[in-house]
Amino acid sequence: MRVMLKVWRQNNSKSQGVFEMYPVKNISGDMSFFEMMDMLNDRLVLDGKTPIAFDHDCREGICGTCGLFINGRTHGSLRGITTCQLHMRSFKDGETIVVEPWRAKAFPVIKDLIVDRSSFDRIMEAGGYVSIKTGGTPDANAIPIPKINVDEAMDAASCIGCGACVATCKNSSAMLFVGAKVSQYALLPQGQPEARERVLNMVAVMDEEGFGSCTNTGACEVECPKEISLEHIARMNREFLKANIS
Amino acid sequence: MILNSQIPGGPLAEKWTKHKFDLKLVNPSNKRKYDIIVVGTGLAGASASASLAELGYNVQAFSYHESPRRAHSIAAQGGINAAKNYPNDGDSIFRLFYDTIKGGDYRSREANVYRLAEISNNIIDQCVAQGIPFAREYGGLLDNRSFGGAQVSRTFYARGQTGQQLLLGAYSALVRQMKTGKVKFHPRHEMLDLVLIDGEAKGIVTRNLITGEIQSHAANAVVLATGGYGNAFFLSTNAMASNVTAAWRAHKKGAFFANPCITQIHPTCIPVASSHQSKLTLMSESLRNDGRVWVPKKMGDKRHPSEISEDERDYYLERLYPSFGNLVPRDVASRRAKEMCDRGHGVGETGLAVFLDFADAIARMGKDTVTQKYGNLFDMYKQITGENPYETPMRIYPAVHYTMGGLWVDYNLMSTTPGLYILGEANFSDHGANRLGASALMQGLADGYFVIPYTIGDYLSGKLGESISTEHRAFAETESDVKSRIDTLISVNGNRTVDDIHKELGLILWENVGMAKNKAGLEKAIESIPKLQNEFWNNVKITGTADELNPELEKAGRLADFLELGELMARDALNREESCGGHFREEHQTEENEARRNDEEFSYVAAWEYKGKGNPAKLHKEELVFENVALTTRSYK
Ligand SMILES: Cc1cc2nc3c(=O)[nH]c(=O)nc-3n(C[C@H](O)[C@H](O)[C@H](O)COP(=O)(O)OP(=O)(O)OC[C@H]3O[C@@H](n4cnc5c(N)ncnc54)[C@H](O)[C@@H]3O)c2cc1C
Numbered sequence: 046m047r048v049m050l051k052v053w054r055q056n057n058s059k060s061q062g063v064f065e066m067y068p069v070k071n072i073s074g075d076m077s078f079f080e081m082m083d084m085l086n087d088r089l090v091l092d093g094k095t096p097i098a099f100d101h102d103c104r105e106g107i108c109g110t111c112g113l114f115i116n117g118r119t120h121g122s123l124r125g126i127t128t129c130q131l132h133m134r135s136f137k138d139g140e141t142i143v144v145e146p147w148r149a150k151a152f153p154v155i156k157d158l159i160v161d162r163s164s165f166d167r168i169m170e171a172g173g174y175v176s177i178k179t180g181g182t183p184d185a186n187a188i189p190i191p192k193i194n195v196d197e198a199m200d201a202a203s204c205i206g207c208g209a210c211v212a213t214c215k216n217s218s219a220m221l222f223v224g225a226k227v228s229q230y231a232l233l234p235q236g237q238p239e240a241r242e243r244v245l246n247m248v249a250v251m252d253e254e255g256f257g258s259c260t261n262t263g264a265c266e267v268e269c270p271k272e273i274s275l276e277h278i279a280r281m282n283r284e285f286l287k288a289n290i291s
Numbered sequence: 292m293i294l295n296s297q298i299p300g301g302p303l304a305e306k307w308t309k310h311k312f313d314l315k316l317v318n319p320s321n322k323r324k325y326d327i328i329v330v331g332t333g334l335a336g337a338s339a340s341a342s343l344a345e346l347g348y349n350v351q352a353f354s355y356h357e358s359p360r361r362a363h364s365i366a367a368q369g370g371i372n373a374a375k376n377y378p379n380d381g382d383s384i385f386r387l388f389y390d391t392i393k394g395g396d397y398r399s400r401e402a403n404v405y406r407l408a409e410i411s412n413n414i415i416d417q418c419v420a421q422g423i424p425f426a427r428e429y430g431g432l433l434d435n436r437s438f439g440g441a442q443v444s445r446t447f448y449a450r451g452q453t454g455q456q457l458l459l460g461a462y463s464a465l466v467r468q469m470k471t472g473k474v475k476f477h478p479r480h481e482m483l484d485l486v487l488i489d490g491e492a493k494g495i496v497t498r499n500l501i502t503g504e505i506q507s508h509a510a511n512a513v514v515l516a517t518g519g520y521g522n523a524f525f526l527s528t529n530a531m532a533s534n535v536t537a538a539w540r541a542h543k544k545g546a547f548f549a550n551p552c553i554t555q556i557h558p559t560c561i562p563v564a565s566s567h568q569s570k571l572t573l574m575s576e577s578l579r580n581d582g583r584v585w586v587p588k589k590m591g592d593k594r595h596p597s598e599i600s601e602d603e604r605d606y607y608l609e610r611l612y613p614s615f616g617n618l619v620p621r622d623v624a625s626r627r628a629k630e631m632c633d634r635g636h637g638v639g640e641t642g643l644a645v646f647l648d649f650a651d652a653i654a655r656m657g658k659d660t661v662t663q664k665y666g667n668l669f670d671m672y673k674q675i676t677g678e679n680p681y682e683t684p685m686r687i688y689p690a691v692h693y694t695m696g697g698l699w700v701d702y703n704l705m706s707t708t709p710g711l712y713i714l715g716e717a718n719f720s721d722h723g724a725n726r727l728g729a730s731a732l733m734q735g736l737a738d739g740y741f742v743i744p745y746t747i748g749d750y751l752s753g754k755l756g757e758s759i760s761t762e763h764r765a766f767a768e769t770e771s772d773v774k775s776r777i778d779t780l781i782s783v784n785g786n787r788t789v790d791d792i793h794k795e796l797g798l799i800l801w802e803n804v805g806m807a808k809n810k811a812g813l814e815k816a817i818e819s820i821p822k823l824q825n826e827f828w829n830n831v832k833i834t835g836t837a838d839e840l841n842p843e844l845e846k847a848g849r850l851a852d853f854l855e856l857g858e859l860m861a862r863d864a865l866n867r868e869e870s871c872g873g874h875f876r877e878e879h880q881t882e883e884n885e886a887r888r889n890d891e892e893f894s895y896v897a898a899w900e901y902k903g904k905g906n907p908a909k910l911h912k913e914e915l916v917f918e919n920v921a922l923t924t925r926s927y928k
């Protein structure tokens with residue numbers, strides 16, 4: 046099969062970006078979207094042109110490094126997968142595919158399709174941890190935790206930090222990402238001693254970093270490759286309320 | 292130079308405790324006077340950086356990733372071992388030690404492995420305290436499962452995402468220290484060389500991957516936790532960016548490289564579909580619990596599996612190993628699959644695959660039970676191949692997965708270069724010739740949380756008052772080497788892309804230094820790899836410049852090092868005239884085609900010393916001494 050790629054090209058964070066068109070042929074449906082991009086990039090190099098820069102690493106949907114806006118959808122149109130898990134068989138022969146980076150104030154473009162998501166790390170620095178040191182911890186079975194709580198904490202902890210929730214939100218809100226972390230700790234006894242500071246500090250940094258506010262459109266939940274539930278935003282809101290009252 | 296492994300004396304079970312007491316300490320108020328560089332923030336590097344900073348050291352941490360939450364470690368699925376014996380099924384520190392030594396086919400150090408088993412329990416405590424949501428039972432206590440043929444259930448897990456949860460745990464400890472300023476993290480910075488002053492590791496030179504800036508960083512000690520080098524083969528289950536550069540640069544500056552040829556090839560991966568394939572995906576080993584492996588009896592039989600009747604099928608693992616059947620260890624299963632395909636029985640378009648069939652399992656347990664057990668894996672398979680494994684048998688083939696080899700370290704995890712420590716998959720230490728499932732995560736975290744914080748003080752205590760500055764000429768010299776290398780790469784402007792040449796190297800290694808090796812093949816590799824190095828330096832093409840984000844340039848630098856490493860892998864394999872664990876020399880097998888170890892001559896770690904461009908590396912031997920286990924031959928018949 047063949048496709049026409051319409052790709053966002055931008056030299057660096059300061060330069061203006063433009064769309065460029067690239068026809069790609071001899072594609073097999075078994076190729077992943079990135080393998081198709083690899084093939085295109087190899088051709089660009091041999092033609093003396095600069096290949097398209099995009100972020101990726103594990104290519105199996107777990108590291109959270111990849112993330113493209115494809116035909117207006119984060120990670121493409123299939124549910125529950127990341128960009129690296131997309132295969133060419135889900136596109137039509139001859140189709141034009143529009144490829145863009147995440148677009149959000151808090152995620153400035155570094156080059157082409159690569160964005161800077163370090164704002165996520167700074168939110169985590171504000172409270173995404175339990176303040177313990179290495180060593181001197183009690184036996185792992187000292188505190189029983191109900192299975193149902195742990196399972197829900199695990200649902201939240203599945204977040205891969207890709208940023209699709211932000212990119213898809215019209216307000217560029219990071220509530221799903223932050224909600225997932227706050228919720229994970231809120232569900233576990235380990236998270237209780239610092240629950241108040243955690244939610245207040247993480248939310249404060251989230252605002253400072255330029256993420257927008259949440260208006261409950263639910264777009265994030267639909268686009269999240271790990272299907273993180275809006276429940277976690279609700280739990281964070283309760284934690285936030287509690288923290289402000291106490 | 293005589294290799295001194297620094298193994299403490301005394302009974303096995305007391306060595307580590309005694310050693311911790313004997314190690315020199317750095318006084319708490321003096322720790323802030325030391326700078327430590329940690330390269331790599333995967334499980335090993337993140338846990339080390341956080342723990343060292345908590346003690347008071349100033350840590351500079353580096354990663355070519357954008358954040359310490361990304362690293363190859365995140366992809367680990369199955370779980371992490373510990374000798375907790377929560378299930379009351381007879382596990383103990385000694386049993387975990389014994390299984391690891393035996394699983395490694397008696398090519399690892401007793402003292403290191405025992406310490407690993409001892410520490411394993413602390414790791415689980417640490418991780419639970421961090422809030423890692425390990426799987427639990429209804430009573431609220433931790434659940435365990437069995438893994439990789441162990442006879443006890445000692446594997447802790449967080450769904451199929453154990454590596455992710457452990458890494459996020461270590462990351463949480465690390466960001467806490469980043470916030471306090473005790474760790475300065477440098478994202479998207481790649482270490483391109485090690486800096487030595489008077490023969491000791493005192494800094495590194497990095498490239499800022501966004502701006503291309505070359506920078507020097509000085510410290511009192513350097514820790515590398517830079518992962519494994521399976522990507523030398525181009526295709527592997529490793530993350531795309533995993534590479535050997537940091538370790539290789541250190542090797543070229545004097546650190547010995549141990550057992551480079553010993554690679555783990557995992558039997559159940561999704562086979563290569565075409566030459567455009569960029570990486571291979573692992574399907575959990577657990578599938579072999581219920582799936583049956585077979586190939587058509589007739590050579591070149593390309594019929595659809597449903598048209599091949601029962602008596603036309605060869606369930607070769609069940610035939611060859613009646614007692615273990617489909618559950619033989621990884622190396623055996625991998626080798627037999629290759630053998631079947633080499634003989635013309637392979638299936639699928641390429642003929643490089645065997646069937647893993649669930650029809651019997653579905654008939655026996657019902658589709659729902661199979662879905663409960665393996666649903667996510669079946670979905671993953673379907674997504675990648677477009678085939679439905681409930682209806683058509685899966686096609687699987689072995690793939691490069693883990694490298695047991697790595698930089699040589701002593702008991703303190705220090706390399707042969709003073710002040711240079713190596714942690715995690717990057718060192719050679721604990722897995723001998725074959726790593727057991729769920730043991731890499733354990734080792735990476737043991738090294739980072741519980742070994743290096745103790746052992747590094749022993750070296751640093753002697754350096755009180757030492758002040759290292761990037762003004763020293765060693766830094767300028769190293770920077771200039773790094774720059775000229777980059778300039779050379781860019782200026783070649785030939786006709787082949789980096790990936791194109793890398794695929795060629797991968798094929799040479801896969802065919803000659805992979806699952807089954809022999810003298811002729813290894814000699815061929817030793818002859819052809821230098822030619823390919825030549826081809827690379829004369830005909831590679833990279834576009835763009837050195838002072839911008841340039842992924843092709845990054846890949847080229849890594850490939851240059853893989854090309855040199857590949858040659859050493861072949862030399863090491865040629866030297867090791869025996870078969871052990873993941874290393875199989877066709878000349879050394881029994882009549883039934885099983886591996887034949889040679890304990891008289893090869894019960895040693897092969898540690899290679901770099902001798903300059905164009906000269907073969909020099910072999911040093913660390914003899915392995917076994918005082919607590921008897922060496923036996925594995926049998927799975
Ligand atoms: C698919 C898969 C599944 C696995 N499942 C399991 C399992 O279930 N259980 C188990 O025990 N093991 C498993 N393993 C093995 C295990 O995941 C790895 O061995 C382990 O995570 C390696 O950790 P590490 O910290 O040593 O290295 P890595 O996680 O590879 O980290 C390397 C770090 O070094 C950095 N780095 C490297 N070079 C440089 C440089 N030059 N400059 C700057 N930074 C650099 C990287 O950015 C990264 O931060 C699995 C492996 C794979 C491939």
Ligand code: SF4
Pocket residue numbers: 203204205206207208209210211221222225268269270271272273
């Ligand atoms: S919540 Fe979902 S979309 Fe947002 S960062 Fe996490 S995994 Fe990505």
Ligand code: FES
Pocket residue numbers: 100101102103104105106107108109110111112127128129130
């Ligand atoms: S590359 Fe890792 S999630 Fe896509």
